Amino acid sequence: MSDVAERYPVAAPMPDVLPAIKSRRGAWGFVRHHPTIAIGGFLIFVLILLAVFAPYLWTVDPTALATTRRTRVPSAQNWFGTDMLGRDIYSRVVYGARVSLVVGFAVAFFASIIGLAIGLVSGFVRIADGLIMRIMDGVMSIPPILLAIALMALTRGSVGNVILAITVAEVPRVARLVRGVVLSLREQPYVDGAITAGTRTPMVILRHILPNTLAPLSVQATYICASAMITEAILSFIGAGTPPTIPSWGNIMAEGRALWQVKPFIVFFPAAFLSVTVLAVNLLGDGLRDALDPRMAKRV
Template sequence: MAEIVTTKPGLSEGAKFFRRFLKRKTVALGLVVIVIFVLLAVLAPWIAPYSPSKLSIVNRLKPPSEIYWFGTDEFGRDIFSRTIFAGRLSLLVGAAVVTLSAIIGVTLGLLAGFFQRLDTPIARLIDAMMAFPDILLAIALVAALGPSLVTVIIALSIVYSPRLARIVRASTLVIRELPYVEAAKALGISTFHIMTRHVLRNLISPILVQGTFLFASAMLAEAGLSFLGLGVSPEIPTWGTMIASGRQYIGQADWMTYFPGFAIILSVLSLQMVGDGLRDMLDPRLRKDL
């Protein structure tokens, strides 16, 4: 009797990519840290032992202990609870800024790269916006519009969208000259269809990589604006406002600045590590060295 040979189905391309992606220890570590921050933010109401706004003057400036893991602030509020809830706001701002920046930047980049008559004015606009330091432009926009959560998201989206627009424009200038795009034009396919199906589809990799870096930059910028008093209302816990309020107690209650500062460092650093891994995996020139 002939022997029946069975073969195991191979892994999909997505699974292979994910396995190669996690082979780098720094990338895997960064991804684990991000997942932990996301879980803490989502489950904050159930994980936090105290309300982030609960005052207890009797327990003010208590050092870290079994009762208060990260200590308390000048109003007796639990810093561990406030740090977790502050992470929710930072992740929300980062996700919203990346989404809005992608919509603005990709649209401007596609228009500038695909239509020659729009290239010069949009390119000059991008250059003019990128000539200003990011934080100074964000401060000016927030000061003009008024400090609030929505204002911070809009200001940071305007600040970071030129980065994506420049990358998308440069890639679109190359892709629009490729034979398959010329063939699509010759077949009478609509311009919108060509831009979305043939051009934008080939820009997913650089957009994902840049979006990861923008996420980290947005979280860091939001903390900076909150530190300067230009972010959300002071009653809402943010890492920036926690560090700002702990400045005057450095030397007396260092834990007030240490723990939210460590949270900023870990979250931004982990996003940068994941972004570096994505760039190395998606860039053919760098992938050969892996």
């Protein structure tokens, strides 16, 4: 063995030309590279906990009247003060988070599912594209808030009807987004190859088209969630949304607008919670867009 080693010496190891790849695993690495997702997700998580555990967060009955304690300023006993009927604003704001979150998440889910189905069919089946898109264009020609008000006028005020009305107004936007993605995907060589190989249209859509629409659809769903929360607050503010017996941020602001100049805290606290919630959802959407779109990625 020694003769062989002397006769054929082993070359020295080559130096590393490329630097070692740094691992990005771990929670702190995720926060560093996706701060908007981390901040938005954390705020949404806190708001969800606030809504779920509302009865255990030093709240009282949000509908309990106390006429002797009307329009009291924030204090140690009433953290956010009381409204014109003596109800605790802190309790009403915390319970109102349930309405906004349920409406936002439900509208985002149903509008995404329905819009996804319509967009897939319209973008891939050319015969149905013209008719479906003309219907969607007709619905989109009506401002969403006006369409929601018109639909609410035909039904009674409830959380379920608010979700239905806002969903109808948001579906066309999802459908047009998915349709645009499908139109660009159906001309790809792998789709033509699948069709040439005899794959049926439903399987082509499920295997090759649908997975590539989920990333932009997820981003769009976050914006729909934020828009639905604002629309629900507007409907409740003008009296066309949830009934007054159900505390919501729009109801609280509507009841305090008459005293805005002398008792601004009645409107300020629900408005602040609504703003933070919408900001959190938009931050999450921006972060998902940057993370899921390769063109927006800063590092590979």
